[in-house]
Amino acid sequence: MSRPVTIFTGQWADLPVETMCQKAKQFGYDGLELCTWGDHMEIPKADQAYCDQRLDLLAKYDLKLFAISCHLDGQCVCDPIDQRHKSIASAHVWGDGDPEGVRQRAAEEMVKTAEVAKKLGIDRVVGFTGSPIWHLLYSFPPVSPEMIKEGYADFARRWKPILDEYQSLGVKFCLEAHPTEIAFDIHTAHLALKALNHHSAFGFNFDPSHFGYQHVDYVRFIYEFADRIFHVHMKDAYWSDTPMSVGVFGGHMEFGDNRRYWNFRSLGRGKVNFENIIRALNDIGYNGPLSVEWEDSGMNREHGATEACAFVKKVDFAPSDVAFDDAMQK
Structure with a gap:
């Protein structure tokens, strides 16, 4: 087995889509995961x-397409909307900026994205959900359990109708579990699934860097989510072994600042153990693409994307179809 190695184009949306195709081929990739901003995939x-x-x-x-990604408008489905969202939302989703109107139009855009996936002959949409309760992460002023419960209920109210449409189209939504989303660790991923009554169209884009x-x-x-890993992002991160002047919350510093406790790194240059990840993906029978999401504030992106492709192809391997000691048995 050789899983296809693709590159997510979200960090390359400043380039025309054909230029991105040319570069991806030069870098050695088997395909693309097209983002829905820039001109890469215009819903x-x-x-x-x-x-x-x-x-x-x-x-x-000679590139394949396995998934499209709608992170930016997806973020607007559940978030409390403010001026930050104007910089990421599609112009027609932002509209007049009325918060509930933005959320409703974002939900409509997510359904349209599934329809586009169907036209493309693919069955995966990767993205974000947003969260009505991320701002309650640190529990002061005190956050009651009822407030968290209502947050997941609001998420379910907004996303179940979207996911019903995905199910009818035969398309899966792959949430990239991530800080600022409704699911950002193992516990909150279970809470999200429970809120949706384990909707069959909802699963995860596994990204270890977060x-x-x-x-x-x-x-x-x-x-834990073996039957819900629908897509995989390959992305690395570095975190310090010793105390830093800025902790896990980032201290309002830009990515790449050397005073931060953690930063994203080009694949193989951080601390993520991809050997164990590949073994786990083999164990659960994941045969989909390994999609590089390249982010490293300290490295030229073309150099990084090239070495990342080679790294993934080197670290990936097929599981054994025999026990290693079978040949010793009579």
Whole structure:
């Protein structure tokens, strides 16, 4: 088994989509995970002809498409909306900026994204959900259990109708468990699933980089949600072994500042144990793509994307189909 190695284009959306195809091929990738911003995958324009043109473009460079990603508008479905969201939401989703209107239009956009996935012949949409309760993370002023319960109920009210549409289309939504989302560790991932009554269209995009610096067991996450790992992001992070001047919350510092306790790193240059991740993915039978989400504030991205592709192809391996000591038995 050789899993396809793709690259998520979200950090490359400043480039035209064909330029991204050219570079991905040069870097050594097997395919793309197209983001829904820039001109990479424009949901309002994506009729069948548009989708066919995108597939033809990828085929021109011998690239495959396994998933599209709608992180930015997805964030707006559940969040308390403020001026930050104007910088990430699609213009038609932001509209007049009325918070509830933004949330409703974002929900509609998520359904349209599933329809586009169907036209593309794929069955995975990766993204964020947003969270009505992330701002309650640190429990002061005191946060009651009822407030948290209501937050998950609000998440379910907003996402169940979206997921029903996904289910009818045969498309899965893959939440990238991540700080600021409704699920950001193992416990909150269980809470999200419970709130949705384990909706069959809802699962996870596994990304270990968001767990490592939180000291969450990212390998255990794979085993706990073995039937819900629908997609995988390969991304590394570094965190300090010694106290720093800025802790896990980031101290309002920009990424890359050397005073931070943690930063994202190019694959193989952080602390994530990808050997154990591959073994766990083999154990649960995950055969989908390994999609590089490249982020490293201290490295040229073309150098980083090239070495990341080579790293993933080196670290990946097929599981054994025999017991190693079978040959010693009579």
